[in-house]
Amino acid sequence: MNKLKQTAVIVIPTYNEAGSIDTMIDYLNTKTFPSLDKKWDMKILVVDGNSPDGTGKIVTEKSKKYSNTHLLTETSKDGIGAAYLKGFKYAMEKLSADFIFEFDGDFQHPPEAIPGMLAAMDEGYDYVIGSRKIKGGSNPKGWGFKRLFFSEVGGLVARFVMFFPFKNFLKVTDPTTGLKVTRVKGFADRLDLDYSHLYSRSFGYKFQLLFNTLKLGAKFKEVPLVFNVRTFGESKIEKQATVEMLMVVFKIRWFDDFTQKFLKFGIVGGVGFVINTVGARIFKNILITPDSNISLLNGLSNALAAEISIISNFIFNNLWTFAQDKITSVSQLLSKFLTFNLSSVITGIVIPSIVITILTTFFGDHLFIFQIIAIFGLTIPLNWFVYNKFIWKKQK
Ligand SMILES: Nc1nc2c(ncn2[C@@H]2O[C@H](COP(=O)(O)OP(=O)(O)OP(=O)(O)O)[C@@H](O)[C@H]2O)c(=O)[nH]1
Numbered sequence: 001m002n003k004l005k006q007t008a009v010i011v012i013p014t015y016n017e018a019g020s021i022d023t024m025i026d027y028l029n030t031k032t033f034p035s036l037d038k039k040w041d042m043k044i045l046v047v048d049g050n051s052p053d054g055t056g057k058i059v060t061e062k063s064k065k066y067s068n069t070h071l072l073t074e075t076s077k078d079g080i081g082a083a084y085l086k087g088f089k090y091a092m093e094k095l096s097a098d099f100i101f102e103f104d105g106d107f108q109h110p111p112e113a114i115p116g117m118l119a120a121m122d123e124g125y126d127y128v129i130g131s132r133k134i135k136g137g138s139n140p141k142g143w144g145f146k147r148l149f150f151s152e153v154g155g156l157v158a159r160f161v162m163f164f165p166f167k168n169f170l171k172v173t174d175p176t177t178g179l180k181v182t183r184v185k186g187f188a189d190r191l192d193l194d195y196s197h198l199y200s201r202s203f204g205y206k207f208q209l210l211f212n213t214l215k216l217g218a219k220f221k222e223v224p225l226v227f228n229v230r231t232f233g234e235s236k237i238e239k240q241a242t243v244e245m246l247m248v249v250f251k252i253r254w255f256d257d258f259t260q261k262f263l264k265f266g267i268v269g270g271v272g273f274v275i276n277t278v279g280a281r282i283f284k285n286i287l288i289t290p291d292s293n294i295s296l297l298n299g300l301s302n303a304l305a306a307e308i309s310i311i312s313n314f315i316f317n318n319l320w321t322f323a324q325d326k327i328t329s330v331s332q333l334l335s336k337f338l339t340f341n342l343s344s345v346i347t348g349i350v351i352p353s354i355v356i357t358i359l360t361t362f363f364g365d366h367l368f369i370f371q372i373i374a375i376f377g378l379t380i381p382l383n384w385f386v387y388n389k390f391i392w393k394k395q396k
């Protein structure tokens with residue numbers, strides 16, 4: 001915010017938009033940009049998929065008239081997602097962007113939204129998203145039932161799959177929107193812009209950019225977007241887009257490091273549970289003598305097996321689940337293992353036993369149900385919390 005001039009680059013991907021790009025460039029340069037505060041250095045970057053209709057030629061002509069207007073030509077149509085990532089890179093490396101807009105050049109994104117979005121960036125937001133789902137925003141009146149249905153239901157599914165049960169599930173109202181502005185410093189400059197890492201080079205890129213930018217901790221805000229009907233040119237959304245986009249949101253959530261960690265934690269815990277139950281039987285068979293006290297024997301067998309499962313949990317979580325924050329020094333291993341062991345006894349035995357006692361007092365003898373409630377409602381969440389916050393705390 002200290003630099004006197006702030007550069008905002010409007011990245012516009014195009015494929016066969018000869019019918020509108022010319023008007024769009026004129027409109028932005030003569031109507032939108034002059035209305036802005038002088039501190040904004042506004043640039044346009046058209047990323048053209050080598051359109052056969054001559055979109056690129058039109059932009060080249062325009063760039064002679066407006067020095068802030070640039071063209072990046074791709075060798076061929078490579079998907080809107082790939083086009084945007086190329087545009088982000090170019091905007092940062094060649095156009096010294098401080099802010100980057102994702103903007104459609106077919107007049108579906110109203111240029112009138114730009115000043116408000118810049119104002120929000122000025123207030124300190126890192127990511128401003130145009131939403132059709134909040135007050136003041138809307139989908140085109142001309143959209144048929146099918147497109148509307150996919151937009152509404154698809155958007156909800158995407159929100160659920162990517163964000164549930166976290167706060168962004170409620171906060172991100174329009175995950176399929178294409179109109180956004182991202183702060184470069186700390187955000188766009190930390191994104192992976194290698195488009196070969198995109199799950200989809202086509203329309204699914206939206207989810208990945210959204211998810212990754214929010215993951216970087218961007219302070220974000222939604223502004224209303226009145227998404228207009230396309231009046232020029234043809235839609236490039238392919239029929240397979242819905243299935244592909246669904247696949248992308250599932251991949252994003254599945255391969256997210258949080259999910260991966262949680263799954264591994266679950267597997268390690270499940271294996272620990274098996275070790276505990278099977279181990280107790282084995283110990284019982286080994287230790288049993290004709291004059292054994294069965295009560296004491298059961299208790300001892302369970303304690304020994306439980307301890308082995310605690311040790312296995314610690315080892316596998318350290319080597320696998322939390323491999324990124326692996327504990328290696330001997331002294332750390334000792335002290336962390338002691339904490340782990342103690343907390344396992346508390347979260348796995350003491351707390352559940354107390355709760356089961358209380359539940360039985362109030363609701364009668366339903367041991368199995370209470371055990372399930374205790375394991376899923378207490379032991380698992382408490383262990384997850386303790387492991388992340390105390391044992392394998394992320395190194396800052
Ligand atoms: N460079 C490049 N641009 C693309 C590609 N696919 C789409 N675009 C552009 O991206 C913008 C958005 O695509 P559209 O087909 O308009 O999608 P939409 O706006 O969500 O949907 P419609 O309402 O059907 O227009 C358009 O301006 C396209 O020209 C591509 O493969 N490469």
Ligand SMILES: [Mg+2]
Nearest residue numbers: 104106108230
């Ligand atoms: Mg469009």
